[in-house]
Amino acid sequence: MMRRGAWVLAAALSCLPSLVCAADAPPLDVVLKPHQTAGKVDYVDVRMTVAHPDAAAGATLVHMPLIVASIPTQRYDGDALHARDATGDLPLSIKDEPPTPFLSYRDWQAGRATSGDVTFTYRAVPRAVNEKTRNGPLFDLREEAGGLDGAGFTFIAPPVAKTPYRIHLHWDLSDMPAGSRGIWSFGEGDVTTVRPAEELATTFYYAGPVKSYPADSGDRFHMYWLSNPPFDVVDAAKMIDKLFAYVSNFFHDGDESYRVFIRKNPYATGGGTALTRSFLFAYGTSRELPAGGLEGLIAHEMVHNWPTLDGDHADTSWYTEGTAEYYSVLLSLRAGLSSPQEFLKRINQRADDYYTNPLQTLSNHDAEKIYWKDARAGHVPYGRGWMYLASTDAKIRAKSGGKHSLDDIVLAFAARTQRGETVTVDDWQNAVAAELGPQARTNFADMIAGKMLVPPPDTFAPCFRRVAAKEYPQELGFDVDAYMAAPRIIKNIVPGSAAQKAGLQEGDVVLDGPDVSDPSFKYEKPIALKVNRGGKTLSFTFRARGKPITGYRWVRNPRVSDSQCKL
Numbered sequence: 183m184m185r186r187g188a189w190v191l192a193a194a195l196s197c198l199p200s201l202v203c204a205a206d207a208p209p210l211d212v213v214l215k216p217h218q219t220a221g222k223v224d225y226v227d228v229r230m231t232v233a234h235p236d237a238a239a240g241a242t243l244v245h246m247p248l249i250v251a252s253i254p255t256q257r258y259d260g261d262a263l264h265a266r267d268a269t270g271d272l273p274l275s276i277k278d279e280p281p282t283p284f285l286s287y288r289d290w291q292a293g294r295a296t297s298g299d300v301t302f303t304y305r306a307v308p309r310a311v312n313e314k315t316r317n318g319p320l321f322d323l324r325e326e327a328g329g330l331d332g333a334g335f336t337f338i339a340p341p342v343a344k345t346p347y348r349i350h351l352h353w354d355l356s357d358m359p360a361g362s363r364g365i366w367s368f369g370e371g372d373v374t375t376v377r378p379a380e381e382l383a384t385t386f387y388y389a390g391p392v393k394s395y396p397a398d399s400g401d402r403f404h405m406y407w408l409s410n411p412p413f414d415v416v417d418a419a420k421m422i423d424k425l426f427a428y429v430s431n432f433f434h435d436g437d438e439s440y441r442v443f444i445r446k447n448p449y450a451t452g453g454g455t456a457l458t459r460s461f462l463f464a465y466g467t468s469r470e471l472p473a474g475g476l477e478g479l480i481a482h483e484m485v486h487n488w489p490t491l492d493g494d495h496a497d498t499s500w501y502t503e504g505t506a507e508y509y510s511v512l513l514s515l516r517a518g519l520s521s522p523q524e525f526l527k528r529i530n531q532r533a534d535d536y537y538t539n540p541l542q543t544l545s546n547h548d549a550e551k552i553y554w555k556d557a558r559a560g561h562v563p564y565g566r567g568w569m570y571l572a573s574t575d576a577k578i579r580a581k582s583g584g585k586h587s588l589d590d591i592v593l594a595f596a597a598r599t600q601r602g603e604t605v606t607v608d609d610w611q612n613a614v615a616a617e618l619g620p621q622a623r624t625n626f627a628d629m630i631a632g633k634m635l636v637p638p639p640d641t642f643a644p645c646f647r648r649v650a651a652k653e654y655p656q657e658l659g660f661d662v663d664a665y666m667a668a669p670r671i672i673k674n675i676v677p678g679s680a681a682q683k684a685g686l687q688e689g690d691v692v693l694d695g696p697d698v699s700d701p702s703f704k705y706e707k708p709i710a711l712k713v714n715r716g717g718k719t720l721s722f723t724f725r726a727r728g729k730p731i732t733g734y735r736w737v738r739n740p741r742v743s744d745s746q747c748k749l
Contacts, residue, residue, distance in 0.1 A: 207376050208233040210347035212338075214364065215354040216330055216389050223308060223330045223358075223390065226323070231301045232341050242289040244302060246339040246383065248278065249286045251319045252554045255336040256306050263290055263339060268298030283553055284495060290339065306337035313449045313467070316697065320445060320455040320462045327408040328359070329390015331445055333383070333457060340379040349382065350374045353389060364389040365406055367441055367460035386460050388443050395419035402426070402437065407444040411465055413476065415444070421519065422480050428517035429481070429509075433488040433596050440487070442480065456483035477519055478528065481510035488596045492604045496550035500629065501610065504567015505592060507532060508575075512749060522645055522738070522747040529572075529642065530735045536565030536635075537653040537733030538705065543632040556662060557698065569637060570629045576641040578617045586617060637734055645747035646736040656705040657728035658698060665692060672713065684724035690715050 210233065216226040230244075237243055243265070247255050256262075265272040273293030279286070308325040309332075323332030334340070341347070351373045353364025367385035368375050388406055395405045395416055403426045405419040419442075426440050438459055445464040452465040461483040463476070489505035491498040511528045514520040520528070536542060541549060541558045542565060549562040575588035591613045595605045614622040629635065639648050658665070659681025664673035670692035675682050690713035710723045 207346050207348040210341065210349045210379060212349065212351045212382065213354055214351070214387065214389070215357060216364075217357040218328065218359065218390075221328050223325045223328065225305050225307050226330060226337070226389075227303070227305050228338060229301060229303050230338075230340075231299055232347075233299050235296050235300055235341065235343070237292045237296045237300075239294045240291055242277070242291050242342050243274070243296075243300065244339040245287050245289045245342050246337075247285045247335060248288050249281070250321055250335045251284055252316075253318050253321045253336060254309070255321075256304075256323070257288070258304050258339065263302060263304040265290075265292075265300055265302050267296050267300045272296065272300060283550060289342070302339065304339070308332075309336075311448055315449055317447070317449065317451045317453060317466075320453065320464055323387075324445065326446055327390065329362075329388070329392060329408045331386065331388045331408070331443055331462065333455070333462070334385050334387060335383045338382050340382040343379060345378075346376050347379050348374065348376050349379070355389070358390065362390055363392045363394075365392065365404075365441070365443075367458055369439065370404075381458055384458050386441070386443050386457055386462050396423075402430075402439045403441075404439065405442045405444070409444075409446040411444055411446070413465075418476055421477055425477065425481055425514065425517060425519055426484060428519075429484055429513050432509075432513055432516075433593065434600075435488070436600075440484070454479050454483050456486040459487065477514060478510060481514050482506045485509045485513070488599070489592055490599055490605070491595075491610065492606050495553075496547045497607055497630075499550075499553075499563035500546060500567035500570065501607075502567075503563040504571045507564055507568035508571045508588075509592075515747070515749060522744050525747070525749075526646060526736060526738055529646075532565060532568050533651075533733060533735045534653065535561065536569050537731065538655050538727070539565055540655045540657060540728070542566060543634065545632045546630045548632075558656065566629060566632075566635070569635045570625075572641055573635060573637045574614060574618075574622075574625075576638040576643075578614075580638065580640060581618055591617070642736055642749060643739075645739055645742050645749065647739050648734055649737055651733050651735045652730045653733035654727035654730050656726055658709075658726045659724075660686070662698060665695070665698065670695070679728070680724040680726060681722075684722045685720075686711070686713070686722055686724075687715065690720075693719065 211231045213229040214226055216223050218224070235243060248257055249255065263274065265274050274290045275293060277289045277291055279289060306323055308330055309322040311324060321333040321335045323330060323337045351366055353371060355362045355364060363370060365388045366373055390408055392406050392408060403423045405415070405422065407415055422442060430440070441460040443460065443462045445462055447464045447466040450466045450468040452463070454461060454463045461480060463480060483506070485506040486502065489502065491501045511525060515522065515525045539558055539561055541556070541562055544559070544562060546563070549559045552559040554560065571588060578586050578588060595609070598605050611623055611626055614626065637648055641648055657676065657679055659676045659679030660672050661674040664671045672686050672688060672690040672692065675686060675688055693712040693714055695711040696709060705726050708723050709726050710721065712719060712721050
């Protein structure tokens with residue numbers, strides 16, 4: 183039963199694109215029961231009933247990752263995950279699939295043929311984190327301020343069947359204080375929706391003494407928090423509400439809701455992660471908002487709801503991250519949430535990030551191999567995709583005399599995706615070639631191969647002018663893997679690098695230094711290291727940058743007024 187203070191949302195059981203109608207979808211019932219001891223959530227019991235899976239002996243029934251984007255999950259080793267059907271206890275065997283760069287799946291297979299409905303039960307424990315916990319995607323299940331938050335990826339094992347289910351999610355808050363609330367990405371309280379079972383994993387869960395904006399449950403946009411953030415959360419929510427209205431209208435979105443959840447980190451850094459129709463934002467102990475502010479971060483993650491391509495992450499991340507980077511900046515300007523001056527600051531920051539990333543010359547597939555190990559590789563599709571899309575937009579506008587733009591292709595793709603169609607990289611190349619001719623295919627091949635891009639002179643015209651600029655690529659000056667390993671060692675020093683000139687030597691044992699694998703690490707700031715050399719503690723400070731190269735940035739055209747900067 184729901185505790186007082188919570189309300190119930192029942193999603194309309196209409197036929198979503200590419201899905202079957204509610205009447206034809208088999209039921210999938212999920213009950214989440216968080217438990218609180220001494221004011222803290224210490225576990226959440228999960229009970230999931232799958233209607234008549236009719237699985238043969240040895241068939242995989244449910245699965246979940248062991249690692250997802252470097253974040254550990256609940257695992258459910260041994261007999262932690264239990265199954266029962268009409269016959270009684272259902273024995274399960276565990277099979278771990280070969281790991282991939284993003285997900286390492288564990289499968290639970292039926293020990294015999296199933297009979298009738300199958301009910302799975304297991305207990306998830308919030309992950310223990312502290313000031314030394316490495317930052318990463320915000321997937322892990324955590325306790326916070328008497329509540330919990332996290333993504334289904336790390337604690338829910340959904341059925342592997344690809345057919346849609348009529349999912350009914352119920353929060354049992356009987357072991358929580360009065361007034362506690364349970365929220366899912368698709369709604370608060372009891373939610374019923376027709377969707378693939380995998381969306382139990384690709385969504386967020388939030389429960390406890392939750393505060394929210396707005397009070398009206400009928401609105402499409404909602405923001406939730408447990409701890410009080412170090413900023414005016416209501417003002418932020420109003421801004422994001424306006425942003426969502428503009429962005430969702432641009433992408434011709436339907437009437438589905440969108441939810442933003444807030445998490446407090448016990449370490450300095452923050453960040454954000456987008457999943458289906460929702461976004462989890464975290465702030466750290468430094469109390470600093472990310473570059474570009476909260477609006478810039480959430481705009482990026484919000485855009486992720488619409489532009490997608492079907493295919494492997496290595497082949498498509500330039501598009502998903504590139505469109506999020508490009509449209510988060512552009513639509514914020516169009517919506518009046520940022521000024522031309524702020525727009526200029528943001529595009530120059532992205533240009534700097536692109537030209538100073540020493541791994542930007544890796545091919546898409548080579549960058550993917552170390553995507554989750556090295557933050558610089560993780561940034562490759564962001565900068566590369568942004569620069570390529572901005573350049574492509576300028577070329578399309580010039581070739582069509584201003585009649586067409588990148589918007590035409592991206593919106594057409596988004597509409598096809600919303601209808602349930604598959605859109606691929608080949609579709610992208612065909613669409614751009616139709617606008618620009620055969621040279622577009624060569625430009626695309628150069629981009630995915632890692633060739634440094636030069637934006638056309640009229641990119642972002644007429645408000646801004648492209649100019650050449652001296653850029654300094656990031657260069658740590660020694661092996662990143664050895665530096666981040668245990669013990670941390672200075673190895674393979676680059677001759678003539680700033681690190682060598684500062685006095686670091688081969689074999690120095692690092693006692694203290696920044697986590698350069700953290701996506702929030704800033705190379706433009708001096709790096710301070712303490713090392714042990716022959717029993718002595720030595721300190722060094724240097725700037726981790728290499729020889730200058732020619733990059734590009736933009737300056738304001740003073741002859742064009744702000745009112746003309748619509749782009």
